[in-house]
Amino acid sequence: MSVAKKDYKKITTKSLVDMKANGEKISMLTAYDYTMAKIVDTAGVDVILVGDSASNVMAGHETTLPITLDQMIYHASSVVRAIDRALVVVDLPFGTYQSDPKEALRSSIRIMKESGGHAVKLEGGSEIKDSIKKILNAGIPVMGHLGLTPQSIYKFGTYTVRAKEEAEADKLIEDAKLLERLGCFALVLEKIPAKLAQKVAESIQIPVIGIGAGSGVDGQVLVLHDMIGMTHEFSPRFLRRYMNLYEDMTKAIGQYVSDVKAVDFPNANEQY
Numbered sequence: 001m002s003v004a005k006k007d008y009k010k011i012t013t014k015s016l017v018d019m020k021a022n023g024e025k026i027s028m029l030t031a032y033d034y035t036m037a038k039i040v041d042t043a044g045v046d047v048i049l050v051g052d053s054a055s056n057v058m059a060g061h062e063t064t065l066p067i068t069l070d071q072m073i074y075h076a077s078s079v080v081r082a083i084d085r086a087l088v089v090v091d092l093p094f095g096t097y098q099s100d101p102k103e104a105l106r107s108s109i110r111i112m113k114e115s116g117g118h119a120v121k122l123e124g125g126s127e128i129k130d131s132i133k134k135i136l137n138a139g140i141p142v143m144g145h146l147g148l149t150p151q152s153i154y155k156f157g158t159y160t161v162r163a164k165e166e167a168e169a170d171k172l173i174e175d176a177k178l179l180e181r182l183g184c185f186a187l188v189l190e191k192i193p194a195k196l197a198q199k200v201a202e203s204i205q206i207p208v209i210g211i212g213a214g215s216g217v218d219g220q221v222l223v224l225h226d227m228i229g230m231t232h233e234f235s236p237r238f239l240r241r242y243m244n245l246y247e248d249m250t251k252a253i254g255q256y257v258s259d260v261k262a263v264d265f266p267n268a269n270e271q272y
Contacts, residue, residue, distance in 0.1 A: 125175025
């Protein structure tokens with residue numbers, strides 16, 4: 001059942017909580033640069049995630065682990081300059097928050113001061129609660145992330161669905177409630193069973209945004225480059241491609257090459 005959308009001129013963390021309370025679904029996409037972020041914001045997306053997935057789609061790494069804090073700040077600052085409406089959430093990259101709460105706070109402060117982002121996102125539950133507390137105590141909004149946590153890929157050994165077994169599912173629910181108690185304003189659930197994700201969303205008051213977590217949550221997030229079909233190697237079940245830009249761009253660039261070779265470009269109207 002669709003719900004009438006409120007016209008939010010500027011999305012804040014409170015806006016997202018209100019949207020959940022009012023039954024309005026939250027839209028979230030990644031962006032990593034000014035031009036793409038401008039388009040995403042203009043199209044009306046509620047939350048832009050400057051994800052550490054930039055490590056994959058922008059830099060070509062196999063995992064999210066190599067991207068640095070400086071690189072995340074560069075991408076985030078580019079995105080923030082493009083934004084009029086969306087809330088900008090920035091991933092804390094691997095190694096900047098897991099083991100030392102003071103380092104977590106320093107990393108978060110750098111992101112907020114140097115990029116102008118509106119919030120940070122961390123992967124994990126009880127293992128990183130001290131880091132989350134430290135960041136929140138400084139007044140920095142935190143979005144949590146449970147389920148498949150790509151920064152822990154070498155621990156998992158696979159990108160398969162998480163929390164299918166009862167013990168892991170129980171821990172996920174406990175961690176979600178913990179993140180809410182700590183003060184996180186929202187939570188991402190990645191690649192877990194849809195029934196479990198819905199159970200989590202119904203058990204906490206903060207918004208739950210899913211990726212590969214079914215429709216029973218409070219919103220959805222996808223990687224922009226996957227959603228518009230710029231990437232073509234990655235085809236998980238949860239991904240819907242709304243365009244096929246890989247094919248369209250390849251054809252367009254190929255046509256440009258042909259036109260240049262044939263001296264068809266530039267024509268008489270395209271020169272001075």
